Amino acid sequence: MAGVPLYAQFINLLAAILLLLAFAMLAQRRVLTLIDLFAAQGLALAISTGVVAYGTSQPHLYFSTVLTFALKVILLPWILHRLIRRLDVRWEFEGLINIPTTMLIGIVLVVFSFNLALPISQLASTVTRSTLGIAMASVMLSFLMMITRRKAIPQVIGFLAMENGLFFAATSATYGMPMVVELGIALDVLVGMLILGVFFFQIREQFDSLDLRHLEKLKEPDQ
Amino acid sequence: MIEVVLILTLPLVGAAVLALIGERDYAPEVNVAASLCTFVAAAALTARVISSGPMLVLDRLFFVDPFNVFLVALTAFVGFTTSLFSRPYMRIERAHGRLSTGRLRLYHSMYQLFNFTMLLALLTNNMGILWVALEGATLATVLLVSLYRTPASLEAAWKYFILCGVGIAQALFGTILLYFAAEKVLGAGGGALLWTELNSVKGDLEPTVLSLAFVFLLVGYGTKVGLVPLHNWLPDAHAEGPTPVSAVLSGLLLNVALYAVVRCKVLVEASAQTSFAKELMMGFGLLSVVVAAFLLSRQKDIKRLFAYSSIEHMGIITFAFGMGGPVANFAGMLHMTVHSLTKSAIFFAVGHATQKAGTQLIDGIRGLITLSPMIGWALALGALAILGMPPFGVFASEFLILTTAIRDQPWATPFLLIALGIAFAAVFSKVQPMVFGETNAQRLPERTALIPVFVHLGLVLMLGLWIPPYLAEWYRQAARLIG
Numbered sequence: 001m002a003g004v005p006l007y008a009q010f011i012n013l014l015a016a017i018l019l020l021l022a023f024a025m026l027a028q029r030r031v032l033t034l035i036d037l038f039a040a041q042g043l044a045l046a047i048s049t050g051v052v053a054y055g056t057s058q059p060h061l062y063f064s065t066v067l068t069f070a071l072k073v074i075l076l077p078w079i080l081h082r083l084i085r086r087l088d089v090r091w092e093f094e095g096l097i098n099i100p101t102t103m104l105i106g107i108v109l110v111v112f113s114f115n116l117a118l119p120i121s122q123l124a125s126t127v128t129r130s131t132l133g134i135a136m137a138s139v140m141l142s143f144l145m146m147i148t149r150r151k152a153i154p155q156v157i158g159f160l161a162m163e164n165g166l167f168f169a170a171t172s173a174t175y176g177m178p179m180v181v182e183l184g185i186a187l188d189v190l191v192g193m194l195i196l197g198v199f200f201f202q203i204r205e206q207f208d209s210l211d212l213r214h215l216e217k218l219k220e221p222d223q
Numbered sequence: 224m225i226e227v228v229l230i231l232t233l234p235l236v237g238a239a240v241l242a243l244i245g246e247r248d249y250a251p252e253v254n255v256a257a258s259l260c261t262f263v264a265a266a267a268l269t270a271r272v273i274s275s276g277p278m279l280v281l282d283r284l285f286f287v288d289p290f291n292v293f294l295v296a297l298t299a300f301v302g303f304t305t306s307l308f309s310r311p312y313m314r315i316e317r318a319h320g321r322l323s324t325g326r327l328r329l330y331h332s333m334y335q336l337f338n339f340t341m342l343l344a345l346l347t348n349n350m351g352i353l354w355v356a357l358e359g360a361t362l363a364t365v366l367l368v369s370l371y372r373t374p375a376s377l378e379a380a381w382k383y384f385i386l387c388g389v390g391i392a393q394a395l396f397g398t399i400l401l402y403f404a405a406e407k408v409l410g411a412g413g414g415a416l417l418w419t420e421l422n423s424v425k426g427d428l429e430p431t432v433l434s435l436a437f438v439f440l441l442v443g444y445g446t447k448v449g450l451v452p453l454h455n456w457l458p459d460a461h462a463e464g465p466t467p468v469s470a471v472l473s474g475l476l477l478n479v480a481l482y483a484v485v486r487c488k489v490l491v492e493a494s495a496q497t498s499f500a501k502e503l504m505m506g507f508g509l510l511s512v513v514v515a516a517f518l519l520s521r522q523k524d525i526k527r528l529f530a531y532s533s534i535e536h537m538g539i540i541t542f543a544f545g546m547g548g549p550v551a552n553f554a555g556m557l558h559m560t561v562h563s564l565t566k567s568a569i570f571f572a573v574g575h576a577t578q579k580a581g582t583q584l585i586d587g588i589r590g591l592i593t594l595s596p597m598i599g600w601a602l603a604l605g606a607l608a609i610l611g612m613p614p615f616g617v618f619a620s621e622f623l624i625l626t627t628a629i630r631d632q633p634w635a636t637p638f639l640l641i642a643l644g645i646a647f648a649a650v651f652s653k654v655q656p657m658v659f660g661e662t663n664a665q666r667l668p669e670r671t672a673l674i675p676v677f678v679h680l681g682l683v684l685m686l687g688l689w690i691p692p693y694l695a696e697w698y699r700q701a702a703r704l705i706g
Contacts, residue, residue: 119431120400123407139396146389155385162392170399174406177399178416181351185395188358192388195362199384202369203377215378 007055011172014048015131018168019110022141025161026106027099031153035080038157041164042072049171058175064182068167071186076160076193083197084153087204097148106141113137120173131172139165151211152203156196163189224280226268227287230295230342233261238335245328251310254331258299258306261338265299268292273697279348279419286348286419290556290701294482295345297560301474301567302338304675308571309334309467311672315578316465326370330465337363337471341479350416353483354391354398357447360476361387368464379459386456387446394443394483400436401490404429418486425493437491437500440484441507447480449534450541451511461530462583466574469526473533474567478559481537485544489705492547504545509638511538516642520649524583525573528653529566532609535646536562542639543624544705546631552702554623557690561616561683565608568679572601575671576657580664585653590662599658601676606654608683610647616686 021041028034046069053061097105117133139162146158163185170177177185207214237257244250269292272278277288287295313330316322322330340363344356361384369380398416405415408424415421421428442453449457461469484504491500515535522528536558543555575598580588592599608615621643628636690698 116435120403120435123429123432139392143389146385152381159385159388159392162389166392166395166399169396170402173399174403175411177351177402178349181349181355181398181416184352184355188355188362191362192358192384195365196384198366199369199377199380202372203381206372206374206377214374215381 005055007051010051011048011055011131014044014051015134015168015172017044018048018164019134019138019141022138022161022165023103023106025157026102026141026145026148029099031084031151032081034154034157035077035084038080038161038164039073039077041161042068042076045164045168046073048168049176052171052175056175060179061171061176063179064171064176067182067186071190072160072164075190079193079197080153080157083200087200102144102148106144109140109144110137113140132169135165135169135172137165138168141165152200156193160189160193224278226264226271227280227285227346229264230261230268230299231339231346233257233264234335234339234342237261238332238339241331241335242328245331246324250327250331251306251313254334255303255306255310257335258303258338261342262299262303265296265342269296273693283348283414283417283419285346286417287346288701288704289697290485290704291345291482293556293560293697293701294478295342297563298338298341298345298475298479301563302341302471304678305467305470305474305567305571306334308470308574308672308675309465312467312574312578313465319578321371329366330370333363333367334467334471337367337476341475344479345482348417348419350398350401350418350421350486353486354395357394357444357480357483358388358391360479361391361447364460364464364468364472364476367468368460370465370468371463373463375459376463379456379463383456383460386453390443390446390453392443393439393446397436397439397441397443397487400432400439401487404432404436404494421490425490428490428494430495430497433491433494434497434499437487437503440487441500441503444480444483444487445507445541448477448484448537448541449511450507450538451514451534454511454515454534457534458527458530461533462524462526466526466570466577469530470567470570470574473530473570474563477533477537478563481540481544481559484541485705488544492706501545501547505542505632505635506545508538508540508542508545509635511535512542512642513538513638516646516649519646520652522653523585525577525585525588525653525657526570526583528585528650529569529573529609532646532650533562533566535642536566536609539621539624539639542635543627546624546627547706548627548631549699549702550623551627551631552705553698554620554627556698556701557616557686558620558624561620561686562609564679564683565605565615565617568676568683569602569605569609571673571676571679572598572605575673576602585657588657589660590664591658593662594664595671597673598671601673601680602654603658604680605676606650608680610650611643614684614687615680616683619687619690 025037046065050065113136114133117136121132142158142162146155149155272287272292340356340359344353347353365380365384369376402416408427409415446453488500512535515531519531540555540558543551577583611617611621
């Protein structure tokens with residue numbers, strides 16, 4: 001790693017942590033721990049954005065650091081915790097596929113993402129380009145998590161984790177999107193979360209549970 | 224400039240006002256007034272663009288050219304007529320006790336907010352804001368789909384949220400890749416996502432990255448267009464939401480999402496110099512037409528039936544834009560217009576029919592022509608129009624698309640023809656007994672709002688017989704713009 005500045009090595013480390021946390025979320029059965037893992041991922045993301053901002057002197061990235069920290073480490077986990085308290089759900093949940101198989105599929109996805117990202121990272125001029133594959137892998141892993149979970153809250157956490165991965169892709173490939181876009185995305189995520197909160201109560205009121213098996217009635221009629 | 228500001232602020236103000244007073248007796252009128260003002264502003268903007276050409280507004284933040292102004296006018300118009308339809312429709316729903324006052328407030332406020340997000344998506348010059356606005360459109364409609372809080376509507380809304388959310392996350396990744404490619408040419412900062420800037424340097428953008436970006440963008444926005452195999456949310460969301468929402472989802476949102484795809488296609492095609500984007504769009508389009516046509520005959524719910532018909536028509540339009548060239552683009556835009564007008568008219572008629580029959584099941588609705596002749600005729604004519612019978616406008620655009628396909632893509636023509644034939648048989652055989660079948664139900668004396676239906680069908684008829692010269696010129700300019 002000679003020739004790579006210290007801060008870039010630090011970013012690589014944080015990227016690795018991000019990926020590990022994505023795997024940990026994939027394997028986690030308990031919903032409260034899942035939220036903590038999501039908050040930790042948000043923290044890793046905020047720190048790495050801050051380090052990129054410092055290392056490459058991109059002042060607008062400081063702003064996204066603060067935004068990421070406020071939104072993903074404090075606000076969203078807080079909303080999720082509150083929801084869970086209000087809805088009084090503390091169950092452990094089963095995935096559709098058992099954990100070891102899910103992990104194996106996850107590894108395949110990581111290899112696939114690195115291959116997909118290879119041509120792009122070669123074109124990138126940013127010091128953080130090697131992390132693009134990781135960003136893509138964590139998007140894919142969150143996707144996998146959404147597919148394999150049956151309950152509403154883990155699916156939503158998967159959705160939010162996917163947004164983390166996308167944000168990481170944006171910082172590592174391009175030093176972040178233009179400010180106005182970033183603000184818009186943050187607004188959408190927040191509003192989306194609030195709507196989901198309302199929505200959870202509606203589902204619970206209707207079905208007395210947040211199990212998505214109740215939501216599999218609408219199908220094509222058989223003839 | 225003032226028109227653009229008005230078009231965007233009026234629905235926003237409407238949403239804020241209706242959030243406070245949306246349950247009052249006069250709220251539907253306020254809703255209509257806000258939509259009417261938006262439409263007037265859109266008409267003024269259209270007149271301005273026709274007379275003085277494309278323009279950039281507010282430090283390049285908004286961009287108006289013939290392509291998006293025609294969609295702005297269409298969106299504002301259908302938004303207005305739908306608000307007219309929703310006035311008696313929602314009153315009847317409330318009288319039947321299906322809605323509480325709080326939900327009525329939510330409905331009116333979200334209706335305006337939804338219009339705002341669509342108009343923002345159309346007018347913005349920034350590909351990132353386009354993404355934000357389209358995601359906003361999903362968020363605004365999720366709670367509208369689940370308005371009745373029935374198990375089925377909650378399921379539909381959940382599916383809609385998750386599928387469109389995941390889809391649009393793919394589009395965000397595509398947008399990041401687009402920015403990544405553009406930043407090399409245009410430098411970092413806000414300028415690198417502006418469509419006008421991208422369009423001026425589109426030949427220099429890195430082709431590999433852009434091709435990859437287009438795959439993500441097409442899958443992402445294509446989910447919202449309802450392209451097969453990403454269409455699963457669409458029939459559920461259309462069938463379970465209130466009918467005015469089905470009308471705007473089908474008539475407007477799908478168009479706006481397709482608009483986003485076409486904007487991206489223009490960039491990718493010029494950069495990659497291959498027919499990659501074209502083929503991808505034609506493939507998805509054709510698959511949607513064929514699959515939707517086959518699924519039409521299996522539907523038992525009238526709103527689901529017409530939702531599948533929307534998938535079929537969006538497939539046709541995607542195929543047309545995929546072929547590209549002046550004629551196909553012209554036909555694609557004409558088809559967008561006539562499909563919006565016809566499909567929303569059909570949903571208005573269907574809404575009244577289901578209210579009268581008290582069910583959405585096709586088997587439960589019989590003999591509309593004796594129960595309520597106007598609704599019967601509206602549904603029959605609407606169905607004939609959407610099936611592409613001459614002299615309606617859908618015939619003209621489908622004819623243009625088919626003849627262009629015969630010339631440019633002969634392999635695709637049999638698929639299109641067979642699919643259209645199957646769709647005709649399926650829809651016609653289902654609508655015919657609904658309109659003319661035997662019934663022993665009572666005539667219900669309820670006020671209906673069928674003026675929008677006949678205005679829409681009248682316009683579609685006019686477009687089939689005679690396209691006003693300025694409109695044709697406008698389509699031609701837009702067709703040139705998107706190559």
